[in-house]
Amino acid sequence: MSLLLQESSLTLAFGYAGTSELELCNELLGMERPRLLNSRGDKEAVFFAAGANVDSPHHAAALLHGARGLTNALGGIAEAKRNEVGLLVLVGVPSTASARYAPPHGEPGLLKAVGAFSKFSLQVGSDTDRSSPPEGHVLVEAFTHAVSELTTPPYGPAVIGIPQDVLENPCLRWSALRHHSGAGLPRMVGPLPDRSALLEATTALRTAGNVVVLLDDYFLRYKGSSAALHRFTQLLNASVLQLGYRRGAVLFPRVSRDEVPNFVDWYDPYHTDHRRILHEADLIVTLEDRNMYPRNMGVLPDCRKIAVSSDPSKAVKNGYLAPGDIIVEGEPVQAVIALSTLLHSGSGTFPGLVKRRVPTAEGSVTVSVAPDPREHCGRCVVDGLAQGIRGCSAKFLVDDSQIFGALIRRFYDLLPDGLRIIGSHGGFVGSGIPHAIGVSMRHPCERVFCTLGDQGFNNAFQSLVSAVDMRSNVTFVVCDNGMSVSLASQAEEQGLRTLSGSMDRYLGNSPSLEYTSVANALGLRTAEVDFGHDGEPGHWRQASMDLGAALVRLSGQRGPALLRMAVPPSSGIWKDLWPANGVS
Numbered sequence: 001m002s003l004l005l006q007e008s009s010l011t012l013a014f015g016y017a018g019t020s021e022l023e024l025c026n027e028l029l030g031m032e033r034p035r036l037l038n039s040r041g042d043k044e045a046v047f048f049a050a051g052a053n054v055d056s057p058h059h060a061a062a063l064l065h066g067a068r069g070l071t072n073a074l075g076g077i078a079e080a081k082r083n084e085v086g087l088l089v090l091v092g093v094p095s096t097a098s099a100r101y102a103p104p105h106g107e108p109g110l111l112k113a114v115g116a117f118s119k120f121s122l123q124v125g126s127d128t129d130r131s132s133p134p135e136g137h138v139l140v141e142a143f144t145h146a147v148s149e150l151t152t153p154p155y156g157p158a159v160i161g162i163p164q165d166v167l168e169n170p171c172l173r174w175s176a177l178r179h180h181s182g183a184g185l186p187r188m189v190g191p192l193p194d195r196s197a198l199l200e201a202t203t204a205l206r207t208a209g210n211v212v213v214l215l216d217d218y219f220l221r222y223k224g225s226s227a228a229l230h231r232f233t234q235l236l237n238a239s240v241l242q243l244g245y246r247r248g249a250v251l252f253p254r255v256s257r258d259e260v261p262n263f264v265d266w267y268d269p270y271h272t273d274h275r276r277i278l279h280e281a282d283l284i285v286t287l288e289d290r291n292m293y294p295r296n297m298g299v300l301p302d303c304r305k306i307a308v309s310s311d312p313s314k315a316v317k318n319g320y321l322a323p324g325d326i327i328v329e330g331e332p333v334q335a336v337i338a339l340s341t342l343l344h345s346g347s348g349t350f351p352g353l354v355k356r357r358v359p360t361a362e363g364s365v366t367v368s369v370a371p372d373p374r375e376h377c378g379r380c381v382v383d384g385l386a387q388g389i390r391g392c393s394a395k396f397l398v399d400d401s402q403i404f405g406a407l408i409r410r411f412y413d414l415l416p417d418g419l420r421i422i423g424s425h426g427g428f429v430g431s432g433i434p435h436a437i438g439v440s441m442r443h444p445c446e447r448v449f450c451t452l453g454d455q456g457f458n459n460a461f462q463s464l465v466s467a468v469d470m471r472s473n474v475t476f477v478v479c480d481n482g483m484s485v486s487l488a489s490q491a492e493e494q495g496l497r498t499l500s501g502s503m504d505r506y507l508g509n510s511p512s513l514e515y516t517s518v519a520n521a522l523g524l525r526t527a528e529v530d531f532g533h534d535g536e537p538g539h540w541r542q543a544s545m546d547l548g549a550a551l552v553r554l555s556g557q558r559g560p561a562l563l564r565m566a567v568p569p570s571s572g573i574w575k576d577l578w579p580a581n582g583v584s
């Protein structure tokens, strides 16, 4: 197993071992690659590995212990599935001889059940008939299959359960295993779209008068996405809108205005210009849609659609495709490049296309020209954060915040160009700290920022132990707004707050938990900036500068640091950031 891990492209393995994994961990100790690191927790192993794999799959794997480790880590696996992160999870399960006695580290049907939360799961050997251990080639085939699944778009976690006696079998010869595996070791593959679908889509694009491109941020994960989008939308003179998530975790990477000049904005279903752009389209192209359903988008207009997706079932479920619409299935950036090539190689003129000025951000201002005081305060907070990020040339921002993330998104254009945003599509409050540590392990020379809510900190600070151990270059920014302001806003909209009085008992922060004291005790450098109550604009401007300076100071040395940023729950900056109701 360790040789299989070494021979594939893995560089890191995060483990939290039990009895069944001791042998494997011991083997890995003798290897340079993958480097074994103690995750000091089950879901931590999965989150660290997922963080290390956000750019591309299979750099890091997680090693878990049987039923207890795997069940404890399920939230992390489910989050990786939602985030479409390609990740190998190896789980030691009871040996063939003892499985029938159901020891605590085994549960009947465990790996099958895990299939609901992963892209792929497999028990090596039979789960029911365990009279003799499976032969070595079964292990190799399982491994090959799992790696092929997790490295094929749409990426996702692949979980393999391996009986202890298979892991410990000294008789398996590498050469024999390799011979048995037949196909050798897998490479990253992206299925190319079917040519007839491409041709049909090209014809539809050529004859359309007004094409609008609507993308979900999943598209931006793929290499070359901006250049491909730019060329495609220039050829078609098409406006580009991006799905803007409305509730929960909402901060995700956005199209760059510089790289894609036809980009308009996050789609806001209540914005007159955005609605008009969409309703004037006679062909809408959706790219890598996962969540363009009516609660997020409103109902899409009735015009013809082309869905380009590595997982078309996710577009189909959203209900806007009708008979006659076209699905182009495949790695989405390759599909867009192929469409552009076909469009370009034709006559060069598109009969249906009306030459018109593409409306861009000029017409749809994100931040109003004459800001009100509330807007000024919100801008000060994000500006301070952006100054900090810029000041230490950080390349990554991992977000695990609800209302704070919504505030950052509101002033997205203040963030430095080229900053890579990593959000949480699974909405796991508490995923940010370990994810950011994983990103940092993959990019040890870069400074990683992580924005999180106070309750997100509370649900995950265990992984700070590893951040200190591994000297992870992460700066955590905890937004202490006294309670879960997002859930309190929701409750207020639903009229619950007035019914039952104070919600502190279930939404308030712990009065005794001091974030910087905890972080200090674990070995992080810390600082605090208090924005105080909404008041004089000058005060917020000063606090904003303090925030930027403190972040740069804290991030000046190697290793993790944490800043507590205090803004009261009653501050006006939180207003209107949490729409309690869906669009339709």
Ligand SMILES: Cc1ncc(C[n+]2csc(CCOP(=O)(O)OP(=O)(O)O)c2C)c(N)n1
Pocket (backbone or CB within 6 Å): 075, 401, 402, 403, 404, 427, 428, 429, 430, 452, 453, 454, 455, 456, 457, 481, 483, 484, 485, 486, 487
């Ligand atoms: C793992 C997990 N458990 C529970 C929830 C439900 N949940 C949604 S928001 C939230 C509280 C977030 O509070 P905080 O981090 O303070 O952010 P704020 O509400 O102030 O924006 C919780 C627990 C979740 N999303 N994920």
